[in-house]
Amino acid sequence: MDAISLLHERSSMGKLMGPPPNAEQLEAIYRAALRAPDHKELRPWRFIEFSGEGLERLGELFAEAEYREDPHVGDTALNAARKKPLRAPMVIAVIAKVTPEVPKVPKVEQVISAGCAAHAILLAAHAQGLGAMWRSGKYAFDPVVRKGLGLNEDDEVVAFIYLGTLGGRHKPIAQHDIDDFVEHWR
Numbered sequence: 001m002d003a004i005s006l007l008h009e010r011s012s013m014g015k016l017m018g019p020p021p022n023a024e025q026l027e028a029i030y031r032a033a034l035r036a037p038d039h040k041e042l043r044p045w046r047f048i049e050f051s052g053e054g055l056e057r058l059g060e061l062f063a064e065a066e067y068r069e070d071p072h073v074g075d076t077a078l079n080a081a082r083k084k085p086l087r088a089p090m091v092i093a094v095i096a097k098v099t100p101e102v103p104k105v106p107k108v109e110q111v112i113s114a115g116c117a118a119h120a121i122l123l124a125a126h127a128q129g130l131g132a133m134w135r136s137g138k139y140a141f142d143p144v145v146r147k148g149l150g151l152n153e154d155d156e157v158v159a160f161i162y163l164g165t166l167g168g169r170h171k172p173i174a175q176h177d178i179d180d181f182v183e184h185w186r
């Protein structure tokens, strides 16, 4: 697949199954992520790769987040939270590791750089025939999850990227009209 086709045709896949990406595929994925644009070479990126029991540990954090939000939450909701990471054989948390108070590189730029890294992961996965889906949801912003993942005060969870083997067909790609989005100053 050539680069322009990849950029035009990348698509999310929510239905994912095993096996997870292999070591070679993961290396290509991380190399792509580490090419994200990066003002002043701060490298504001941290990735946590969850698989196997790691997915269950992540699910446990999600359940703890539910409990913090509502100590009267029932078992059904807690179990639903626990199961969320098990929708894929692998999840990569993309974290913006923010260096505060860098002249000319405010936090927003560092978070955007981590967002670019997340997009690169999606693209590298798609290019290799893997399925991937960027999810954040409320857990990305939850204090229990943030603490459990070891975030510093200025860090942000930018994405939980669910990765695996395609478990279904890609949906048709929405065709947007370029003129609806682009203004010309000539």
Ligand SMILES: Cc1cc2nc3c(=O)[nH]c(=O)nc-3n(C[C@H](O)[C@H](O)[C@H](O)COP(=O)(O)O)c2cc1C
Pocket: 010, 011, 012, 013, 133, 134, 135, 136, 137, 158
């Ligand atoms: C920052 C961010 C967070 C997202 N979080 C979720 C989410 O929690 N759940 C979800 O179903 N989709 C989420 N999405 C949207 C999907 O990843 C996906 O982009 C969307 O379903 C459109 O599919 P496409 O990527 O094939 O165009 C998120 C996208 C972004 C950019």
